[in-house]
Amino acid sequence: MFSEYKFKVLEEYRSKRDSNSISMNLIHPTPAKIKAECLNVLEARFSRKDERMLTAFFGGMNGEDEYRTAIKKIDGDRFKPLTNFLRGNTQATDESNIELLAWLIDFEPRPYRVRKAESPDERSEILISDDHMPMLAAKNLKQKLFNGKQKRQFLSLFVALLALAFIFQHYTKVGFSPLHHPFSGEEQCMYWAGDQYKPVLCNVKIENRPVYALDIEKLEHLRMITKSDTITKKSIGHLWYAKINGKIEFYSASGYHPVYTNKPLKPLTLYMYTKYILSRR
Numbered sequence: 001m002f003s004e005y006k007f008k009v010l011e012e013y014r015s016k017r018d019s020n021s022i023s024m025n026l027i028h029p030t031p032a033k034i035k036a037e038c039l040n041v042l043e044a045r046f047s048r049k050d051e052r053m054l055t056a057f058f059g060g061m062n063g064e065d066e067y068r069t070a071i072k073k074i075d076g077d078r079f080k081p082l083t084n085f086l087r088g089n090t091q092a093t094d095e096s097n098i099e100l101l102a103w104l105i106d107f108e109p110r111p112y113r114v115r116k117a118e119s120p121d122e123r124s125e126i127l128i129s130d131d132h133m134p135m136l137a138a139k140n141l142k143q144k145l146f147n148g149k150q151k152r153q154f155l156s157l158f159v160a161l162l163a164l165a166f167i168f169q170h171y172t173k174v175g176f177s178p179l180h181h182p183f184s185g186e187e188q189c190m191y192w193a194g195d196q197y198k199p200v201l202c203n204v205k206i207e208n209r210p211v212y213a214l215d216i217e218k219l220e221h222l223r224m225i226t227k228s229d230t231i232t233k234k235s236i237g238h239l240w241y242a243k244i245n246g247k248i249e250f251y252s253a254s255g256y257h258p259v260y261t262n263k264p265l266k267p268l269t270l271y272m273y274t275k276y277i278l279s280r281r
């Protein structure tokens with residue numbers, strides 16, 4: 001699970017930091033120092049295996065020279081979430097920041113890859129233990145609940161109920177139902193299709209659209225809200241927006257704009273709701 005990968009990356013960072021075995025830029029990090037360290041690492045040990053991470057973080061690029069240019073041009077604010085996380089100012093951060101940190105400290109093995117479950121039992125355990133589900137240890141289920149067929153039936157029912165509860169909660173807060181993506185598990189990349197991310201094989205070229213490393217969180221939850229009449233007062237605090245070329249765009253999750261990747265999405269406030277939604281009805 002990614003939570004385990006995140007723990008190991010952070011543990012190695014702290015170990016190297018405490019023993020002064022990493023760059024001074026990372027011992028007392030700031031956005032400017034992290035940006036400088038990105039250039040240093042790119043120059044010292046550029047590797048093809050890191051290109052998905054680099055593309056996801058800095059945008060659709062091709063080759064070391066283009067990544068170097070992208071790093072130099074990127075706004076330093078893009079590194080603030082990672083800086084705050086490493087300083088202990090925040091307790092959580094986006095998966096892309098963990099992947100960037102793994103690259104900066106030369107953590108191995110990287111990048112993180114989703115391990116395929118070998119059996120129906122194991123698939124149920126992975127779903128229940130996922131970071132986006134309530135915490136419920138699969139080992140405790142094995143030891144305390146049911147055995148054999150009864151256990152599998154219980155786990156399947158429990159996972160289904162959790163999924164339905166999550167969908168219902170998201171629907172009532174935001175005012176729309178999620179779209180389903182055709183996802184075979186072989187796709188390790190994705191692209192922005194105009195109003196949502198869609199999974200794709202990494203060797204597929206999408207005309208005029210950059211391809212990013214697969215991010216399950218963004219794939220499942222980040223969508224542009226195309227119908228403003230679905231936005232209600234209940235959406236305040238549960239939707240995000242960005243002003244692009246003088247026009248307000250609304251999104252279903254936080255993060256950065258899927259096209260203008262240096263532009264953060266801001267939470268919908270009562271003021272923005274009144275000015276751009278309520279006043280136009």
